[in-house]
Amino acid sequence: MTTDTTTKSAASGATPGETVLDARGVTMRFGGLTAVSDVDLTVNSGEIVGLIGPNGAGKTTFFNCLTGLYIPTEGEVRYKNQVLPPKSFKVTAAGIARTFQNIRLFANMTVLENVLVGRHTRTREGLWSALLRGPGFHKAEAASRARAMELLEFVGLAAKADHLARNLPYGEQRKLEIARALASEPGLLLLDEPTAGMNPQETRAAEELIFAIRDRGIAVLVIEHDMRFIMNLCDRVAVLVQGKKLIEGDAATVQRDERVIAAYLGEPLANDPGAEEAAEVEAAEAAAEATTDAAPGKENDR
Amino acid sequence: MTTQTTAAQTAGTPAADTPKGLIGIPETIGRALATAGGALAVVSTFLAWTWTSEFPGDLTVYGYPGGLQVLVLIGGALTALFGLASYGVKGLRWLVPAGADSALKLAALGTFVTAWYTIIAISTTLGGLVNLEPGGWIAAVTTLAALVGALALPFERPVLDAADPDDSGWEAFRHNARNQGAVLKAAIASGTASPARKLPSYAEILIIVAALAVGLIVFTYGIGTEYDELFVGFLITAGFGFAAVAKAGLVGRLSAITAKHRTVTMVGAFVAAAAFPFTQSDDRYATIGVYILIFATVALGLNIVVGLAGLLDLGYVAFLGVGAYTAAMVSGSPTSPFDIHLPFWLSALIGAAVAMVFGVVIGAPTLRLRGDYLAIVTLGFGEIFRIAVLNMDGTSGPDITNGSNGISSVPNLNILGFDFGQQHDILGVSIGRFSNYFLLMLLITLVVVVVFRRSSDSRIGRAWIAIREDETAALAMGINGFRVKLIAFALGATLAGLAGTVQAHVTYTVTPEQYQFAHVVPPNSAFLLAAVVLGGMGTISGPLVGAALLYLIPAKLQFLGDYQLFAFGLALVLLMRFRPEGLIPNRRRQLEFHEEAEAPTVLSKAGA
Structure with missing residues (x-):
């Protein structure tokens, strides 16, 4: 029956500049494949850090290592100088919340209930208190609801509190996922491609929202592909290529770095090694075309 | 052509x-x-x-x-x-x-x-x-x-x-x-x-009472049908009648009113159910009534496990068996290995507690599995219970359960001098043995309904639903998935065990054959699950209605004979094709005010 709803926001005590997240030498291997190799990353309080890299660079794997979904093969992750426990629900309780690249809401619950689920780690009522319904239960439930409504207000979904999560339009589902993550009162929020599939207006709104989250004293680590978005938003950007951290620095530095450009666009090589193969492919295509022409109607002979 | x-x-x-x-x-x-x-x-x-x-x-x-x-x-x-x-x-x-x-x-x-x-x-x-x-x-x-x-x-x-x-x-x-x-x-x-006219709340309560009275009359009529033709006719008329009333929008209006007065509705429903024995002149149909109640109560307990937490448990009837065996053994049966006769409240508590222990013991290793694997393992454990009980007869194993003969001659209950085996006259109506047990069982049902309602609308209930919807996301929200699932599993086991303690007294004898996976006579694991799915997962009234139908139809349509299970399977397939959300859909599905709601409902349900 201990009610612990008045837990102060985990971040509120943090002084600016204090290291919130400290990942050292994180390596993740799946069998013979090394998805993330020896990555160091720190996030300080009051900071928005971006994590970019081409597809398959290991960004989401790294995220999963941070949130306890994967246990890193090597290296350790510290949150406020505590080594993170290897279970994702304990990581959330410690103060790291996340959203997912492909939205993972509880589709058949209402918007409000989704946020209330996010409150799980900050409330303590168990089965007995639910069955007996003492005054403590009602108080805690009311407090949770008030807090959840406040968060919905914050992301602008208060009017839709009673809608089913799956009936929300795409952009609002993203917002709801952020509200749900905030409900666990994190000190660090991990956002996995928060603007994927959004139009420019929605992206701008998301940017405002993330700034507002930062202003609440919550550090943010964000994976994103939209370069303009990430360059506007982030204080620091780390680039991950093939599981390794290529460079870390402010937006301008990263943007100018030739290795980053090469990682995204490829670089012209001296002796053009692909030319031979390209010519071969072209020739094969031409040959294939010729055979089809020679035997018209062949495609109908099945 | x-x-x-x-x-x-x-x-x-x-x-x-x-x-x-x-x-x-x-x-x-x-x-x-x-x-x-x-x-x-x-x-x-x-x-x-x-x-x-x-x-x-x-x-x-x-x-x-x-x-x-x-x-x-x-x-x-x-x-x-x-x-x-x-x-x-x-x-x-x-x-x-x-x-x-x-x-x-x-x-x-x-x-x-x-x-x-x-x-x-x-x-x-x-x-x-x-x-x-x-x-x-x-x-x-x-x-x-x-x-x-x-x-x-x-x-x-x-x-x-x-x-x-x-x-x-x-x-x-x-x-x-x-x-x-x-x-x-x-x-x-x-x-x-069309928008509902504002009614004073006493009028709304009167409407609820009237609806419950109609429900009681329909149920009493159905249970009292004396020949096959009349029962078939009853099913046809009731089915089409209900569909017609639903299409007219009355059901929607009524459920809006009941949602507003949930406590009144619940109390009213139990008063109506308690009135059932008083409408009967003899004990004949109260027998069916009490078996339906046992079935329905266990189905409702299973609905916590399946409907809320999304754990497919195919061996659930074993927990009913654990409760029944425990109660039978400590209630002074001559064939029990223990020579003790505890009062009912104590034997009920012990039965529920032992079932809970079994739930934890079986749940702890299996709940780390997801989906189909869990279903298969629970199916196995359900059969292990039955076979173990069958073999603890003194020749194949220790002499505890008396093997296939079971624990017999379980004495009738006697609570505060009220002998459940005797006929009593209450309010000028004679209430026989099965009616007595019907009323006792109704109390157990009430307990299970209250537990279901309160737990589903709380932090733990939301955690169950979250686990059902998306386990990975639920873990990322800080829910200790294993612990929460174990609570659901153990709670379900406890409630089934509680129902079992009454069942042991109603049936006089507890044998292993009562607790099979699939059998013509409910309750068994397959029928329990069917009652939940047919009635509507995650609802209170769904499993109650589903259990009543699943018990009444085979009991009344004896002429189907060997084709009973076939007809049951056919009905299940048809229902799942045309109404996958069950007879009484979940409140969550009713919340979908969007026109195109029909298609996504079905799709996402299959995905969840």
């Missing part, structure tokens, strides 16, 4: 601009025909339908409807009422908040099917149509007229997909079947309900 061609033409005809019915009769004539047909069908039930009382129910009396005639009377009356309401007659408009036409069609169809079923049953039982009296012919003609009239009522035709000329024969056939299905569906689609 010919059918396909004609079908293609039907589907190809463009939807007419003016809405029209399924049958080409002018609307005014159709409506009059339907209404008058319903009214005349009512009249016909007061006439004799056959000359001999050999057909059960005695349909030979003039001026007094009997047996199946009563059902036709009710159907006809409903048809006539909906017909009059469709004219907009003052005072009847409250009947049809969502439009009368669809309701009229279904009511007319139900009446027609019931009447013609009766006529055909009379002819086949007695050997030929000559056995019909004029009343029977009148009933046949008037119900047919009502149906034809109702089908002539116009409706909004759906926009059909054009056929692809390249389709093969089978594809074209499927396409046409789909289009015709869409037309039929549109023919009985109900409109949007």
